[in-house]
Amino acid sequence: MSVATERRLSIEGADQQLLAGVNDSNLTTLARHCDIRVVLRHDHMILSGPRADIDRASPTAQCMIRYARLRRPFDAVDVERFLDQPDGGGPGAGGVGGSGRSREGGRSEPRGGRGEGRQEEVALAGARRAIRPKSPGQEQYLAAIRERDIVVGIGPAGTGKTYLAVAAGVEALNRKRVRRIILTRPAVEAGEALGFLPGDIREKVDPYLRPLYDALEDMMPPDRVRRSIEDGVIEVAPLAYMRGRTLSDAFLILDEAQNATTAQMKMFLTRLGLNSKTVITGDKTQIDLPRPEDSGLLEIEEVLRDVEGIDFVYFDEADVVRHRLVKEIIRAYRESER
Numbered sequence: 001m002s003v004a005t006e007r008r009l010s011i012e013g014a015d016q017q018l019l020a021g022v023n024d025s026n027l028t029t030l031a032r033h034c035d036i037r038v039v040l041r042h043d044h045m046i047l048s049g050p051r052a053d054i055d056r057a058s059p060t061a062q063c064m065i066r067y068a069r070l071r072r073p074f075d076a077v078d079v080e081r082f083l084d085q086p087d088g089g090g091p092g093a094g095g096v097g098g099s100g101r102s103r104e105g106g107r108s109e110p111r112g113g114r115g116e117g118r119q120e121e122v123a124l125a126g127a128r129r130a131i132r133p134k135s136p137g138q139e140q141y142l143a144a145i146r147e148r149d150i151v152v153g154i155g156p157a158g159t160g161k162t163y164l165a166v167a168a169g170v171e172a173l174n175r176k177r178v179r180r181i182i183l184t185r186p187a188v189e190a191g192e193a194l195g196f197l198p199g200d201i202r203e204k205v206d207p208y209l210r211p212l213y214d215a216l217e218d219m220m221p222p223d224r225v226r227r228s229i230e231d232g233v234i235e236v237a238p239l240a241y242m243r244g245r246t247l248s249d250a251f252l253i254l255d256e257a258q259n260a261t262t263a264q265m266k267m268f269l270t271r272l273g274l275n276s277k278t279v280i281t282g283d284k285t286q287i288d289l290p291r292p293e294d295s296g297l298l299e300i301e302e303v304l305r306d307v308e309g310i311d312f313v314y315f316d317e318a319d320v321v322r323h324r325l326v327k328e329i330i331r332a333y334r335e336s337e338r
Contacts, residue, residue: 155315265296
């Protein structure tokens, strides 16, 4: 039988309201997952329970305290994610400072390196909340976007590939590093025939592009999004509309790249003009093309993997930042496929 013990962790300098969460949800989540008791008392977080369970909870508790000291918001979903990371994750934890994933899934330093201990974040004027990476994979992704002209983010749904790319694009526009943002994705039906869509050409393709609009509207006031689109500062268009163009001084994002054919992918990549940056995102498990082997995303993994100036960043279920069940669903499907 395990002997109950108690461990006190100093929370001096931490925002206790942020640390506890709404209705103590952060503390409750840690306690429930580790089967221990967690309370805040004066300048300490007190963990009570079997020693083995306290040892398991301590790295995550320390991570929560670091976030609260830095005044960086987090919630119960983040606490669950910290628990999945071997060192508890979070700012200053081992493995967060720019670690990336190789093709085999291991972690490796990105080409070109980074400053030790640098924390990636996206500063957006007027954004409703600060946008910061919530996993090592996301931090590597933002670092690669800053350092490379072409970045390919590959991984499952819910890992923030598109959201962070749009955030980086909006930041580049705000800082006048580029003059426009171009967001595009293939207009491919996701497993069901939609048939004839009414309206003009914009009304026909907008349903395919809705996720890109959603990301924009989460980072900019709606009236500014509308004006920027009307003025051509932001362009949201199907991939087919990119043919024949040279895109300079632009931040280009190709979303759902797994549904771009090999010919479309080559066409898109060769649009890159001077002072432009390209981010390509895709999920190899959700190819909707009639012949999955025709996916341009699969091809560029082989063709461009050793080209200097191009980085591939791989995400897995540890990077999922949606509902906790999304992570379990992805894991279950992967096990089933094996």
